[in-house]
Amino acid sequence: MPVFALVDCNNFYASCEKLFRPDLKNKPVVVLSNNDGCVVARSPEAKALGIKMAVPVFQIREELDRHGVVTFSSNYALYADISQRVMSILEDLAPRVEVYSIDEAFLDLTGMPANPSLEGFGQLLRATVGQWTGISVCVGIAPTKTLAKLANHAAKAWPATGGVVDLTRKERQRKLLALLPVDEVWGIGRRLKARLQKQGIHTALDLADADPHQIRRQFSVVVEKTVRELNGTACLGLEETPATKKEIVCSRSFGERITDFQAMREAISEYATRGAEKLRGEQRTAKQLTVFIRTSQFNSREAQYSNAATLELVIPTDDTRSLIEAAHRGLKSIWKDGYCYAKGGILLTDFYDPYTFQPELFDEARDNPKTRQLMQTLDQINQKGLGRVFFAAQGIQKGWSMKRDYLSPAYTTRWSDLPRVK
């Protein structure tokens, strides 16, 4: 029987911020999304105050102030760095690891001796990660990934479990499933919940007991697999090597609304540049680029407009200049004056390996060793942080760039920001 463990960091972003601020111990802390828009992480103290996940900040500003909640803008570089430390500890302790997201990993514990118990092993993971990084994690153990997710949920919800739940036994599985609403199940979101409820399926156990064939007919193979996984049949395996990306998106809400073409052109150039960097990081080239712009979907009093243009490049490329140029052409074709734009971005698709693309006979091949060298040099300079080199099209003023009013220092990635011990 396969055995999976899901290790999930508790309140990850909020915990990262607290690591370097001992003065915030026992204080409520929240972390905001890009642009300081919504709440995306809460410390236990903030949860206890009843602050909800994903709520727009402007709606609870007064509440945050009243309770002295400390707010942080997302500091992605910091979280990624801490995440790496946690993951490398897991990789040392477990035979096979799938890094599933910035704050969770699946482990394959199949064949692991039951002595010390699986639960004991879970405790070892918790203790080691806690001691070496200061991040607290919970562990769920079960014969399928979907059940391991639920076990982890239980470990978080009930402190009496000591942060580890072993759900390898059938009776325990059914006992837990009966307690959980169906939308706690991995893969069941808002829409599916509503549709399932119409059929009298309310708890995770109801879903486990549904007929898989009928579920497939009425919903999809995905939901069918979920039903089987809830019954202990593993349909999803451990994926150690990350699948190669099929698309890359760079998109942001603007700090201030954009109304003039020149500013939008700068923003789109910036996204095309970021996209090209990501592409080179993945060692891929792209043959398609989509530009999109939109007004705010939340403001019903403003005139609404949203549009996208997809361009085919002559040859697949990772050259920032070609991608900026294509993005400009696309933007020009969809731009309309007179709207207050709230968001824009680019999407790269149709990927190839560099060097392996066969151009058509008359394609003009701009992709040559010199371009490649130029881009490499550019990336190296920017990685070293020697004062960023950038394209004039990206602009200098950047009134549209995102709001990050409560950003913490780069404690772990910038020398000048290292925390001091007095």
Add this chain to the structure above:
DNA sequence: TCTGGGGTCCTAGGACCC
């Protein structure tokens, strides 16, 4: 005034082919 960003997978329907 102020509402995230980056992904994946599946399905249905149309175009096209033999």
Add this chain to the structure above:
DNA sequence: TCTGGGGTCCTAGGACCC
């Protein structure tokens, strides 16, 4: 009168995840 059927590829849209 009666106008195939099956396969593949593409795209748009829906749903979900963290």
